[in-house]
Amino acid sequence: MARRNNQADGLPIAVLGLGRFGSSLAIELARDGREVLGIDADERLVQDHAEELTRAVVADTTDADALRQLGVPDLETAVVAIGDNLEASILTTSLLVDFGIANIWAKATSREQGRILQRIGAHHVVLPEHDMGERVAHLVTGRMLDYIEFEDDYALAKTIAPAEAVGRSLGESQLRSKYRVTVVGIKRSGEGFTYATADTVVRRGDVLILAGRTAEVERVANLS
Template sequence: MSKHRLFDEDVLVIGLGRFGAAAAMEMDRLGYRVHAIESDTALAERFSRKLMRVLSIDATDPEAMRQAKPGSFRVAVVGIGTSIEGSLLTAGNLVDAGVASIWAKAVSGEHARLLERIGVHHVIFPEAESGSRVAHLVNGRMQGYIEFEDGYAIVKMSPPQEMIGFTLAESDIRKRYGVTIVGIKAPGEDFTHAVPDTKVGEHHRLIVSGPSQLIEQLAARP
């Protein structure tokens, strides 16, 4: 039986180290048809049973890259981090092939600057981004944290004591803290959108949106 495909598209991932492999497997789970390039033969063989296609070639070599037909992909992800030169040469080959959306891992500010200069569309710092998320989660109050570039965040968190046993209208969190309770979820129950008469229990998890600094103030409450 064929996999149900939420995203019916072929994508290219280059480098199946920890970051590239995680991206490839998650995209495969979401339904993308993942084609990968990995120069390590043993690693390529391991993933050949899990992904649509895996080529064991040198992605820095333009001639070798022609086997993968990179120009036929709209999206490509460069997961190479151990060699900045290899990352840049690979990204350059994708730019030359006309890939419309190139994502690349950077290991330093200078690396990111060079990737952007040669034409990479999206540069990411996975270690820094993961570290930033962990910093917000270690207090135990937040169970999920997504922050956007403008300082706006969406968080899943436990309710502070001052909300427990009260409706959202009664606790008036929006007025007092400047954030919005978007929804509420209890174990074993469906997610529900928040309304003024939604009553908060200790077992609930809240979905909160607003400026990250204001959400942090709410999460710091006992």
Template sequence: MSARKTNDSGIVVIGLGRFGCHLAGSLLQLDHQVLAVDRNPERVQRWSEQLDRVVQADSTEEGALRQLGVADFKRVVVAIGGSVEASVLTVLALTELGIPQIWARATSEKHAKILASVGAHHVIFPEAETGERVAHLIVSKMLDFIEFGDDFAIAKVRVPAAMVGRPLRELAPTERYGVMVVGAKLPGERFRYAGPDTVLERESVLIVEGSIGQVQRFAGLG
């Protein structure tokens, strides 16, 4: 697998603890190529047959990451949980490489603040958010979502540009896309329930419901 060929769809996962492995597996199920990195040779050996590409390296070293081609990827997840120092230094190294999207695991609020201050664009708490849920957010345009089982989800998405200024009755999102628009919200305002006569305004955030696939495709329209 060449990093330069996968920089659009490929994702780097650094740290193969429980969370990192579940996240990498979920991303693979979503048909994204994964470069997994861990400094522990036993973990690398253990997951080498299950993941796309697993390499042993010290992720705190910018030069090591550059040699692996990490700089060619647009999205990197720092899933390190056992060492606050290692996770922070890894985020610093990724920042130096100019990675556009750095997702980092935090184990406490203080840890989260440090990660954000050194360059993490998204800070996540895996104890509250499973690897599967985070994987969906990373690879889609959904702003947030909750899965209720049986392939049903409620998601927060930006209003697609083509739907601005038109009422839901005319747009017929249920018939066209399989999703129901439950509510809409403008910046600085509260969510309001949506009905057939609701006109979607620019910069609105919508609450929609449907299957995970349907809400992902709807979010992708924007």
């Protein structure tokens, strides 16, 4: 068990499983100033990340008594970062549900596993490999610099301004009415992102943040 002396903001977050996904998540949360309780049955993994987390403990995440001793039932948010061991993932998630944890996130390695975790009570299920594969596919096949897809076929994309918008205000180019996308932000070389308005004049090389339906966002991003 190890502690850091920093004072973190907000309620502690438990990360159960300190493999590649879990440790990356836990470390990022700690860097963001959150108090993080990391738990794993593998002593080596716990030792590897003990100095980076608020608290790191060797324990069996499927053992209800062990989790109670660590105060896990008193937390509001927990992440089950166990993807490869289906049984451990399900048992751990089930315990958190029984504890009444208000915000349970769980990692899955397949859609089938994700559905099981949702059925037993996980509030949020993430499929890191699948989600990253979809995201990279959109980047590889188009001119987008970055891409995030949400529910209901809605996406945000970062792309170089298309030629037909250069030298004109967004109101004049009518990207919104022609392509049914909204330019929500714009960035010029050497400057930070700013909100875009109808009066914003687009320059060559500007980076635009587009929002809209996935197919329409991709269509604008692929304009020459």
